[in-house]
Structure formats: C-alpha cells, structure tokens
Amino acid sequence: MSTTTETVLDGYNDETSSILLRSDPKETSNGRVIPIKHPVSSKVDFGAEVYGIDLNNFNDADFDLIHDALHRHKLLVFKEQPAMLEPQQQYKLTSRFDPDNTSGGFAHGVDPYLTTHNGVDIYGTPSRPAIPDQPQVHILGRGKLPDNHYGFPPDFEMKTVDHVKFHAPPHIPDDERxxxxxxxxxxxxxxxxxNIPPPRVGCLLAVRTPKGPNVTVRWDDGTGTEMQVAPGATAMVAGSRALELLDDETRNIVMHSKIEYAPHTFKWMSTARSTRLGHTLETEGFEIPLDQLPAWSKDKICIYPMVWTNPLTGEKSLQVHGQGAFKLYLKSSSDGEETIVDDLAEVRAFMHKIMRPVLSPENIYAxxxxxxxxxxxxxxxxxHSITEFPKSYGPRIMHQCNVAASDHPSG
Known part of the structure; x- marks a missing residue:
C-alpha cells in the first residue's frame, strides 16, 4: 500500500497501518504494518510485523512510517527482506532515530582491541566483536561465523555468555541444559x-539461528514457573505493563523517584553474581569497590527517573536496570520529602518489588x-533478555546495532 504525505499519525489503522508522512511528496512507502496477534492467554500488547520495505534501500517515506510505527508498537519485525541487511544500512537505520546525534558512537563506549586479520584491526570482545567497516554494529551469539564474514579470520568462533558464569548457584546441570x-x-x-546516554532504539539482524525443539525457561526462584520458547529467542516485556501491575502506592512512588547507577556500572558489577531470574544481583559484597574502579567523576554518574515517557504517544513506562542500581531517591509526590536508599540489599529488594510482577509468562513476548x-x-x-539453548542446536549469529543517544532520559 502506498502512503500519502500530509500530517504525521493521521490515517493510522491498528490492523494494517498506513501513516501520512513528513517526507518529500514525491516519495511514497509501500510498507505495511501488521500488529502481531498474541495468544488469547497473553497480556502482551506490543509488536508488529512490517512488510514491503527493503531495509537495504529504504527511503525517507519508509523511515517516516517506521519511526511512527515503532513508537506505537515498540517492536517491529521486518519480514521478507530480499537480502541480509548490510552493516552500513543497519547503522543508517538505527542512528536516524536521533538526528541531533553528531557523535554516532557505540552505546557502551570505545571497544578494546581484539585481533588483527589481513592487516585489519578488529575491536570488541570475544562475545561481542565489532564489524571493522561499521564498528557500531557488533556480532553477538555463539558458534562459528560464516566464511569470509566481513573480514573476520577463518573459523572465527563466537564465545557466548551463559548463566553458569554469571548467576549465583545452583546452576542448571549441563545434561539438563x-x-x-x-x-x-x-x-x-x-x-x-x-556517562553515555542510552540508545533510543536497538536493531538486531538474524544471520544464523539455532535449529531444534523449544527450550524450557526456568525461573528457578522457588515458584516453579516455566515457559516454553523457541531456541535462541529474545524475551521482551513492556515497561508500560510493568508500571500497570504495581499497586497504587508503589506506582505513585516510582512516578516521582529516581535511580542512581554505579560508576562504570558493568565493571563494578563484573565480579558480582546475578539472581537466578536475571533481574537483580545477589548482595554478597562481591562488587568492585569504587576506589578500585577506573577513574570516574560524579558529573558522569547517571541518575535517571524510574518512569520514562514515549515522546510520540505520551505512554509511560517503568524503565529500570535492577542490576546496575546503586542508590535510590524515593518520593511519593513531586514536592514530597525524599528518602535516599543507599544500602544495596534494600536497593535490590525495592528493585525486585517493582520488577518481579511483570516477569511472568503471560507478560513476556519471546x-x-x-x-x-x-x-x-x-x-x-x-x-529484554537472551535465553539459553543447547549447543547441539547449532550457531546463533546476530548483528546488533545500538548507538549512544544525544540525550539522557528525563522522564
């Protein structure tokens, strides 16, 4: 279906959508946006499939449709791509959501040197190497890369992350995994x-996917909760649903409260261990002391609201990172008294309280x-979260692009 070129959002239909666009009136988009139909038992209300747009050749009208559909549906799945998305186009698509961004840097900062092949330096880590021609695009997953894959050495094998290296025991035994x-x-x-503002969007290309029956995700938190998902699935939940599920008193608090994240957060937590559900850290005193971290400054500490607002729709979402949380600033009203919580056990207890309700199968899209x-x-x-799968199912090779934003979230 073609689109016309008048006012953004007019003409949007929730079954198959066409959006009137900001772009050059000479351009049109043949894109079709079809909401994902979730099972009747599901409480998931986000996600749509997009047809008719070749991401290696998208135009301004295509992007306008994508931009507005993404803010409404929060997740878009581009189907029937005629060819693998090229890294340069993946970066072009992802970075375009932030036209004020002039740096265009990777969302986690500068990558370390990894290896050299055919005179080309490759940066990143064994579990996240960057593509030399477009270093904002990283390769994720497990297993050998395809032959001649963007300048990587022959038989280059991705090293995956897994819960045994990160979660506190008991771990799932190897034979059960x-x-x-x-x-x-x-x-x-x-x-x-x-220091670095979080990306506005993330983009993931599936290059190789594991082949095998569904896996059974275990909560392992004493509830006996389990969920069947496709191998290698990316699990997602909506922050809006997380906010909705809170009791009135707690929701009122998070609407007015902030979180301070630790300096060099991932370095700080690199020696700590995750809870088995993967939403917070165990409080065992294993974090790296602040005076042993790389040099840091207070003005680069990230203090974010707990609730963020979609700039297009006005929808509010509980957006918190339970593992990086270092300190809480709790208020029950905009002009109310502020309570500072800096005991890590108390911080994590509060994070569990506000994150756990949404982490149930009916709220998760895998x-x-x-x-x-x-x-x-x-x-x-x-x-979102990755899910583990048996090594015998084969490789999972993905290209991910996320770009540091020009702004920090402000609520």
Missing amino acids: EKGASRFYQWHWDGSLY HNHQEQDVILWYNRALW
Whole structure:
C-alpha cells in the first residue's frame, strides 16, 4: 500500500497501518504494518510485523512510517527482506532515530582491541566483536561465523555468555541444559549506565539461528514457573505493563523517584553474581569497590527517573536496570520529602518489588528469530533478555546495532 504525505499519525489503522508522512511528496512507502496477534492467554500488547520495505534501500517515506510505527508498537519485525541487511544500512537505520546525534558512537563506549586479520584491526570482545567497516554494529551469539564474514579470520568462533558464569548457584546441570532447560540471562535495556546516554532504539539482524525443539525457561526462584520458547529467542516485556501491575502506592512512588547507577556500572558489577531470574544481583559484597574502579567523576554518574515517557504517544513506562542500581531517591509526590536508599540489599529488594510482577509468562513476548529478519525495538520502553539453548542446536549469529543517544532520559 502506498502512503500519502500530509500530517504525521493521521490515517493510522491498528490492523494494517498506513501513516501520512513528513517526507518529500514525491516519495511514497509501500510498507505495511501488521500488529502481531498474541495468544488469547497473553497480556502482551506490543509488536508488529512490517512488510514491503527493503531495509537495504529504504527511503525517507519508509523511515517516516517506521519511526511512527515503532513508537506505537515498540517492536517491529521486518519480514521478507530480499537480502541480509548490510552493516552500513543497519547503522543508517538505527542512528536516524536521533538526528541531533553528531557523535554516532557505540552505546557502551570505545571497544578494546581484539585481533588483527589481513592487516585489519578488529575491536570488541570475544562475545561481542565489532564489524571493522561499521564498528557500531557488533556480532553477538555463539558458534562459528560464516566464511569470509566481513573480514573476520577463518573459523572465527563466537564465545557466548551463559548463566553458569554469571548467576549465583545452583546452576542448571549441563545434561539438563543440553536437553533444553534454559534461563533468562539478564533483564535490561541497553545502555552503559555511566556517562553515555542510552540508545533510543536497538536493531538486531538474524544471520544464523539455532535449529531444534523449544527450550524450557526456568525461573528457578522457588515458584516453579516455566515457559516454553523457541531456541535462541529474545524475551521482551513492556515497561508500560510493568508500571500497570504495581499497586497504587508503589506506582505513585516510582512516578516521582529516581535511580542512581554505579560508576562504570558493568565493571563494578563484573565480579558480582546475578539472581537466578536475571533481574537483580545477589548482595554478597562481591562488587568492585569504587576506589578500585577506573577513574570516574560524579558529573558522569547517571541518575535517571524510574518512569520514562514515549515522546510520540505520551505512554509511560517503568524503565529500570535492577542490576546496575546503586542508590535510590524515593518520593511519593513531586514536592514530597525524599528518602535516599543507599544500602544495596534494600536497593535490590525495592528493585525486585517493582520488577518481579511483570516477569511472568503471560507478560513476556519471546521473539523467535528467523534468518534474514530484522527486529527494531524502542529501547526506552521495553526490557529484554537472551535465553539459553543447547549447543547441539547449532550457531546463533546476530548483528546488533545500538548507538549512544544525544540525550539522557528525563522522564
């Protein structure tokens, strides 16, 4: 379907959408946006599939449609792509959501040197190497890369992250993992949590996906909760749903409160261990002391509201990172008295209180990646987590792009 070119949002239909655009009247988009139909038992209300747009050749009218659809649906799945999305186009798509951004840097800062091949330096880490020609695009997953993959050495093998290295025990035994027992690794939104503003959007291309039956994700928190998901699925929940599920008193508090994240957050927490559900850290005193971290300054500490607002729709979302939380500033009204919580055990107890209600199967969408499909999500309204799968299912190779924003969230 073609689109006309008048006012943004007029003409939007929730079944198959066409949006009147800001772009050059000479350009049109053939894009079609179809909301994902979730099971009747599901409480998930986000996500849409997009057809008719070739992301390697999108125009201004296509982007206007994508921009408005993403803010409304929060997750877009681009189907029937005629070819793999090129890294340069993936960066172009992702960075365009922030026209005020002149730096265009990777959302976690400068990558370390990794290796050299054919005279080309490759940066990143074994679990997240950057593509040399477009270093804001990183490769994620596990297993060998395809041959001649963007300048990487032959037989380059991705090293995955897994819960045994990160979660506190008891861990799932290896034999049960190989039979399909799985976990959520870490519930989060993308961002460095120190100095660098978190991305507005994230973008993921499925290059290789594991092949095998569904896996069983275990909560392992004493509730006996489990969920069947496709192998290698990315799990997502909406911050708006998380906010909705809070009791009135707690919701009122988070609407007026802020979180301070630790300096060099991921370095600080690198020696700590996650809870088994992957939403907070165990309080064991294993964090790196602040005076042993790389040099840091108070003016680069990130202090964010707990609730963020979608600039297009006005929808409010609970957007918190439970593992990086260092200090809380709690208020029950805009002019109310502020309570500062700096005991980590108390901080994490509060984070559990506000995050755990939404982390139930009916609120989780586990996206089943199909090779060559691209997903784009609004990073300031969703949380996500990878899920584990048996190594025998084969490689999971993904290209991810997220770009540091020009602004920090302000509520």
